[in-house]
Amino acid sequence: MLKSSSPPSSLFAKNSILLHRRWKTMSDLIKTHALLITLGLSEEEPFPSRALSFSALSSSPGGADYAYRFLTRLSNPPKFSWNFVIRGFSDNRKKPEKTIRAYIQMLRNGFSPDHMTYPFLLKSTSRLLDERLGGSLHSSVLKNGLVWDLYICNSLIHMYGSFRDSVSARKVFDEMPDKNLVTWNSILDGYAKCGDVVSARKVFDQMTERDVVSWSSMVDGYVKSGEYNEALGVFDEMMRVSNGKANEVTMVSVLCACAHLGALNRGKAVHRYILDKHLPLTVMLRTSLIDMYAKCGSIGDAWGVFCGANVEETDVLMWNAVIGGLASHGFIRESLQLFHKMQESEFEPDEITFLCLLAACSHGGLVREAWHLFKSLKKSGAEPKSEHYACMVDVLSRAGLVKDAYGFISEMPMEPTGSMLGALVNGCINHGNWELAETVGKRLVELQPDNDGRYVGLANVYAVNQRFGAARSMREAMEKRGVKKVAGHSIIELNGTPHRFIAHDKMHLDSEKIYAALHLVSIWMDLDVDDDVNENYNCISS
CATH class of the missing domain: 1.25.40 (Serine Threonine Protein Phosphatase 5, Tetratricopeptide repeat)
Structure with a gap:
């Protein structure tokens, strides 16, 4: 009986296997696709649908790009396949604009978005921070009658939160007839991103789940x-x-x-x-x-x-963190050596890397190395930002090259910032160039008239030169403008609890014991430590 039946031809069976084949990697798919193209069967279902979904959602680099190229070459592409491609592109954090390009091409090909399209579009728009595009997509949602779709509304709230537009996010939230945990989390996160922790806390306390x-x-x-x-x-x-x-x-x-x-x-x-x-x-x-x-x-x-x-x-962020950490702890040479090791490991330094290294040179007094790094930043194709210029000013000022620092500021392609001028003033004070300190200090007060430190710094310059009338006038100008000096504070951790102190602070619950201990420490520093002092100290500390 088996021999008398009519089995399918071997060619048909082989083609059927190819059309229904499952793949484990993109490489497997590409080989199958190439073979089907040579056979003229690349548009025979179910291959296109399965190949598009597999490649678009693949974690392999370039999977979504492959799906997009395949889709745009199909003579009769299935509608749902556009959603696969848009979804695949939306997972790319570095290039969210590809999602929007696919959406535009989808519209040009005569396909309309549906409830599955918008969440991924809004996700990419959030990353692009394009408020105009976000408003346009919201209008499209309204036009297509999808305004009550739970998933789309959640995506809209998230998008507006990313734009720091808590008013629009709240409007969408309040108008939703149905809400789930994702909805509440989206509005909570939106308030948090906007820095409105009071409203965020209210939402948080209202959440039943x-x-x-x-x-x-x-x-x-x-x-x-x-x-x-x-x-x-x-x-x-x-x-x-x-x-x-x-x-x-x-x-x-x-x-x-x-x-x-x-x-x-x-x-x-x-x-x-x-x-x-x-x-x-x-x-x-x-x-x-x-x-x-x-x-x-x-x-x-x-x-x-x-x-x-x-x-x-x-990655480069981790290298930056340890390079910056070493520099801030005084391990200047070690931070520079680690930078060279980073380059040997084929990691490209970014702007933050150079910022950390310039700060290291500033603390280490390495003027020549700083100039080399600053020039290397320019050669890398990146345009130095104001922070890099500020670091160079600090390097020169700390090294006593205050006139060079002033000249450097004068030749910059941007207006000097408060941090640049502040670094120069400090350098002038430390190295006794009072005339330049006064000139820059006045300019700094004009630039930041509401910064208490700028008045105090210039007043100190006058006081050191015994120009007490001018110092007093700076204090009066500060009071007249309503600028108050913010007290500096220190934080110390004890048994896992941080304690905050300001100068002459008596607000701490143990302030009497603290001052008594400090008094004993001062005695301890002047006298030989004897048993009586130890005994008194132990009584207070207990």
């Missing part, structure tokens, strides 16, 4: 607003409520808060948590750890985190 995204957005909002203690407070609450379910985004924000507070013990505890929970040490997380340790004064730990990664697990 929260996930790790909710908590992370609230922590990040406080960090971006400079309210680092509040950020750590929310994180502590998160640990109690969510049983310690944090992710990479959460930990990056928490480490940033620790870095700004100088809370080394707290930062180490976060590091232990990351290791205990087996969170993947991504490039971003390693970079945040390096930055935290460096800013908290533990450059050895920062170096240990850096050395714990293989070269292929690093």
